[in-house]
Amino acid sequence: MSDQGLSVVIPVKGRVPQTHRLLESLRAAIEACEEPVEVLLVDDSEPADARAHQEHCTTFAARYLRGPRHVGAKRNDGVRAAAYDLILFIDSDCLATPQLLRRHTQTLRGADERVGAVAGPTFVQGADNAMFRIMSRSRLLNSAFEWPAQARQVGWATTCNLAVRRDAFEAVGGFAERPLTVVGGEDVDLGLRLTEAGHRIVCDPEALVVHDKSSIESLGTVCRRLITYGRSGQWLLDVHAGRGRPKLNRVSTLSATAIAGPLLLPAVAAVLLAADARQRLGDDAPTLRSLAESIACAGLDWCFDLGEFIAAWQLGRPDRLFTGFGWTDDPAFVWDREPAQRYGG
Template identity: 90%
Template structure:
């Protein structure tokens, strides 16, 4: 049996400066926690970055482990090395708030035995640039980070801010170690297996993590993340097949149009873009800036559909070109207020 306390597990590759900032932010949180805390960093960086991480861990009282490539496998290694009965997962490009650890410990200790995990919200730190304004309209990028501030209970949660009872985590087999992509989908899969096994995931809106703004600063970063999210959805359909839902995949629709009636392609694309732009505009006045941001957001969100399209072929499942994953459409999600940004429902 594990000792009573909290083990913080952080997977990393590269991100030397970000990791230092995270470990620095954890020091006040460790001091504010009433139970013993250890911090474990699991890394598969190249030699130069690995040496830098080791130096950072030595100076900021964290344990350093070498780990495998996949993020889920890294987290599993961290849990196996952990000393305590509660585990907090946080990502290397995040910052801890002062009372983060105490909130997770307190909420889990006070919860009934049916509660297997606590999710806290993650907020992207403010940055006022065009990309941030555009993607603030997206249902897909970062929306799941904020759900624990809007719900009492969720069916899964992002593992940039999730605390679990080690016993429940081990009972369901931990993270999938070889999903389709190096990172993406393993957190959803874990959450679904926990809830299906009867281990509820409750929310603590006061257990806050801050996410580094670099995740939304560049076009390339945004596109890669959305494609990965789409790919992970198709992989999740392999392991949770009953959650498949009919979906109008934009990329699949345009591909089918290009084959069946290429002259119709511009018109079909314009209609799809107009519908998606209107949705992202919401209640905003249709100013030039609002329209431009909504159009750009709609176009970038199609990267998610592109990821689904690519993965359907990667997995040999072209029959799923018009099938999406049901991300939140189950009773495990109990909302305090219906979120403005909810996808897959």
């Protein structure tokens, strides 16, 4: 049986400066926590970065572990090595706020046994560049980070800020270690399995994490993240088959149009893009800048659909080219206020 306390598990590859900042931020959070805390860094970096991580772990009294490639497998290794009965998962490109650990431990200790996990919101640092302004309109990129500030309970949560009871985590088998992508989807799968096993995931809006802005500063990073999210959705349909729903996949639609009537392709693309841009414009006054940002965001969000399209073929499931994963189609989500942005659609 584990001792009472909190083990913080951080999976990492590279990201030496970001991880140093995270470890430094955890120092104040540990001092504010009323329970014993340990920090475990599970790393598969190249040798130079690995040495730097080891030095930083020594500086901040964290435990360094060599781990596998997949992020879910790293987190599982961290839990297996952990000493305590509560586990907090946080990502290497995040910062802990001073009350983060105290809030998670108090919320879990004060909850009844049906509560298996606590999700806290994650807010992305602002960046004064065009990409950040454009993607702040996205329905997909960071919306799940903010759901714990909008809901009392969720059916799953991102594991950049999720505390779990170790016994509940182990009872459902931990994270999937071989999903379709190295990272992406394993957090959703864990949450759904916890919920299906009868555990609730409650939200604490004051258990805050800050996400590094580098994840949204460049075109390449944004596109890769969205494609990964789309691909992970198709993998989730393999392991949670009952959660599929019909979806107007834009990439599938354009591909079908190109085959059936290529001359119609520009018109169909324009109609789809205009409709999606209008949604992203929201209540903003239609200035030239807001229109341009909404159109650009809509086009980039199609990378999510591209990921679904690619994975449907990769998994040998072309029948799912117009099927999406029901990310929040679940009574386990209890909203205090309806989120402005959800996955899919």
